[in-house]
Amino acid sequence: MGSIEVLLLNWSGEQMRVDFAGYFSVRLSTTVAILFVLFCGAPRALAQADAKLVAPLLQQRLQTEPVVAEQLRQFMLARVPSLRLPPDATQWDAEAERLRAHEMAVIHHGWPQAWIDAPPKFQQVGTLEGRGYRIRKLRYEVVPGMYSAALLYEPEHISGKMPAVLNVHGHGSGGKAVEHKQKRCI
Template sequence: MRRIAILLVTILAAPPLAAPQSEDLNVLTRWIEWADAPARLQLQLSSVAFDLLERRRAEVAQLRTAADWERRRTQVRAALERVLGPFPERTPLRPRVMGTVEGEGFRIERIVFESQPRFYVTGCLFVPVNRQPRAPAILNVIGHTDISFRAPRYQQLILNLVRKGFIVFAVDPAGQGERLQYYDPGTKRSSVGGSTTEHSYFGTQCF
């Protein structure tokens, strides 16, 4: 009896055991996240992207001095080189103005330059007429549409910035606008498809 009494006292005096950690199998509380099965991959990638954008926003909000921005630039460049490989050697751009168009309160300079030797880039430089001697400038790289920055919705964006005093240099990405990489003289169109198809066509050859 004495042994039984000691055992009971020991059990009662011992601290309660922690409940075992179990996997959360309750799917009802998060069912909406899995409701659209065909879009699951897109939703997952979007979630990751938005998380990264939020992290970037928080990091940029901490930048205060020129030295902070220099460190940030070094980090971003290192990340790009890690993902894409080293940047190509800088070579003469050899820019040429092919013509000028006068607009209402701005002018457009049609530019051709070489991003690499004999690899030509076409674009337009939108310059406000009444601007400060040193005006802020934006490099505008438009994606997806076959006519690039000439699409009405992109023109609206560009001209809105120009009217606010910005100089905007809009360039044709490869496969768009005047930069078809697989031009068919017979059809005067791309021989492989639209702009995003051209992107994919020569992009996959890099792997």
């Protein structure tokens, strides 16, 4: 096998010749054989994407649910910034107003002013009674002429001020009837 020389530049810009003849002792036929095995074996390695082959592997649990839940909780909590409390109520009110104005500017960007100024229109279309709570079925006008549905979960007995939580559910296959979404709302 002949000599293989490479021309390199060092840090000062001087040319250096490096002879790699001593580094390459593998013959051409051996190199071709290795490349042939790699390229012919690639389709077999990719065949693992077949659902029948992968399904048994996916059935095995790698971790118990409590371990996964704890790891997820730790992962998420490490990324949640600490709340910074303002020293007094006036600063909090100013910050709340600033945040509210920013959110409204983002939400209403490009919307007609008539849509923004339109009064909210809600219609109650039914009630479902639960154990200790009720679900009010609502229909509301998002923009003039376009309606959406909502479920309002209320405790049976309310005294004084109560917190509210807004759950915006996605459009998965089970919709809002999925068990974990129902539990979250109750």
